[in-house]
Amino acid sequence: MAAQQQLLKAEKVSRVFGGLKAVSDVNLEINDGELVGLIGPNGAGKTTLFNLLTGVYEPSDGDITFSGTRVNGLKPYQITKRGAARTFQNIRLxxxxxxxxxxxxxxxxxxxxxxxxxxxxxxxxxxxxxxxxxxxxxxxxxxxxxxxxxxxxxxxxxxxxxxxxxxRALAAKPKLLLLDEPAAGMNPQETTDLMNLIRWIRDEFKITILLIEHDMGLVMGVCERIYVLDRGQMIASGTPEQIRTNPKVIEAYLGQEV
Incomplete structure (x- = not known):
């Protein structure tokens, strides 16, 4: 079996707003074909990190590499043309x-x-x-x-x-699809349908997916690996089983094992 090729890497990435570090020294790696989750409490810096990865913000420190190219400072449309497409927490049609x-x-x-x-x-x-x-x-x-x-x-x-x-995001022919809280506002049946859709998209289109989500049933059910942010810092990463039993994650976010 061939080794997976790295698609996206964030190395010691930080973003400062008026003296406040919204994201601090974050490291993240995603390989071709993976389905990865990003979770954490409200205000943890998840959407800020998405905005950094997609060019909405430029890192104050650190480097972001996509498909082997450093993308710091590129505009969102330039990163999209390189193969990264996203959706938003608040739908932007x-x-x-x-x-x-x-x-x-x-x-x-x-x-x-x-x-x-x-x-x-x-x-x-x-x-x-x-x-x-x-x-x-x-x-x-x-x-x-x-x-x-x-x-x-x-x-x-x-x-x-x-x-x-x-x-619409998939029609841009991305290598990487970033989904920002896709289940927000959905009822349980819609969330289940979405979970099946996300799996199908990854397999059918042979793309990589990174998603932010608060619905732990969806995250644990669909993601192969999960990163956890808290107060702008990455406090854990691992498989769903490792994350659901991680004491730091339980204390910061889950409250109890899920």
Whole structure:
């Protein structure tokens, strides 16, 4: 069996806001094909770390390497083009656009544009648009959203909005998908469906997934490894079984074994 190749590495990464260290000397490594969780109390620095990994913030100290390239200082769209896509704790769809248009936006990132044909509206321009539309519809079928393709995104029920956000992220053809609290606001059945969807996405698309989540049933049920943040510091990492019995994690977050 071939050794797994490292995809993402954070080495002694810190972020300071007005003298406060929101993230302090964090180390994290994720290999190709892994499904990894990031947990911790509210205010632990989880979303700040996601923002550092995806270029929303630049580290005050330390290095972030993605696919063998140091990405400190790159803009979010530059990191996305290199193969890292994310969702947000608060869903960020293009609310006034249709479901189909939301996915086509992601496909558009990888389209081979020809400015001349676009300006003159040549046949090659329309063929490119038609190809993107066809690919986007096929993608919506995968997520059972094809029948909603012409609906305005903000009018979808919450669970379908979350699925659309994940579909849009995957349409960007990422190597790494970062999910920020994907189960937030979901009922137990929706959470179970989401857990199955996350497993299926990893296996079907052969990508790596890193997720922040408070639902411990989902985290323990789907993740192969888990990192734990508390007050901006990484206090533990390991398998779900190691994490659920770790005294530091129990004291800081779980309260009791789960």
């Amino acid at each position: 293009f609310g006034e656009m249709t479901v189909l248009e939301n996915v086509m936006v992601a496909y558009n990132m990888h389209a081979q544009h020809n400015l001349f044909s676009s300006i003159l509206r040549l046949p090659t321009h329309f063929k490119g648009e038609a190809d993107m539309r066809e690919k986007a519809i096929e993608f919506l079928k995968i997520f059972n959203l094809e029948s909603k393709k012409d609906e305005i995104a903000k009018n979808l029920p919450y669970g379908e909005q979350r699925r659309l956000e994940i579909a």
